[in-house]
Amino acid sequence: MALPWMESLRVWGQEAGTTAVTGQAPTRFAVLFSGNGFHKDHWWARGAGQQMELGQVLQPLQAHREKLLYIRGLYNEEAxxxxxxxxxxxxxxxxxxxxxxxxxxxxxxxxxxxxxxxxxxxxxxxxxxxxxxxxxxxxxxxxxxxxxxxxxxxxxxxxxxxxFPALAFDRLFRDDATKADKSVLDAVLEDAGDLRRSISRRDQQKLDEYLNSVREVEQRIARAGSRGELQGWKPTLEKPDKARPADGIPQDIAEHMRLMCE
Known part of the structure; x- marks a missing residue:
């Protein structure tokens, strides 16, 4: 957690600002790797836009072909x-x-x-x-x-x-409290106490005011979240539309791959 400027502390530099929250969905990037490659007779695309023709493997993407860019001829010399x-x-x-x-x-x-x-x-x-x-x-x-x-x-x-499909599911959807979920202030109170003993009285007052303001922001965010008032992009689903997979690794490789892709 960053601190305000204090006369007792030397300034080493300034961190770059963060991007403002917008109403747009976050940018996504996905890579799907198949170790044994794909059958080239069924993995192909011709044309562009609405006129794009897709091979059998790519048929599920038919409705999105206007957004597709099919690239051929990539070369990795180090490989x-x-x-x-x-x-x-x-x-x-x-x-x-x-x-x-x-x-x-x-x-x-x-x-x-x-x-x-x-x-x-x-x-x-x-x-x-x-x-x-x-x-x-x-x-x-x-x-x-x-x-x-x-x-x-x-x-x-x-x-x-x-x-493990179940653990991947939990990482995405479980909301159990962890150290990362707790108050930012609770995570730094011990360090703040050590800092307080090494700075001037004027800076101590500034530190107290700053920590109190952060606590107020946390409380406002918590209240707004409970009332559904937070602005910006929200997922279209409030809860998963699929059941949590069973624990362990599926013995059927096709089922395992399907679960991980979903």
């Missing part, structure tokens, strides 16, 4: 280096060279760069799902973690996968 499994997956969303010899280094993937920029407008900044747990072994001099992750939070950190 041709190393072995066929790890080297064609670990840099899929970054194009970065992969470290061999069992080390771990790729590149921050585009989905995580977008999450860092746009993810603060949604309850979950980034949701990475999968149907198989990560494989930590080494194959042909390359870590199999590359083949387990297309999403990378940093060049050395693959983004953790959620493979």
């Amino acid at each position: 041709l280096k190393g072995n066929i499994h790890s080297s064609q997956t670990g840099n899929l969303l970054s194009g970065a060279p992969l470290e061999a010899g069992g080390g771990i280094r790729s590149g921050t993937s585009i989905d995580q760069l977008l999450a860092q920029t746009c993810g603060q407008t949604t309850k979950v900044p980034s949701l990475v799902l999968g149907c198989e747990k990560a494989n930590p072994s080494v194959h042909k001099n390359y870590s199999m973690l590359y083949s387990s992750h297309i999403s990378w939070s940093s060049p050395t950190t693959p983004t953790p996968l959620e493979v």
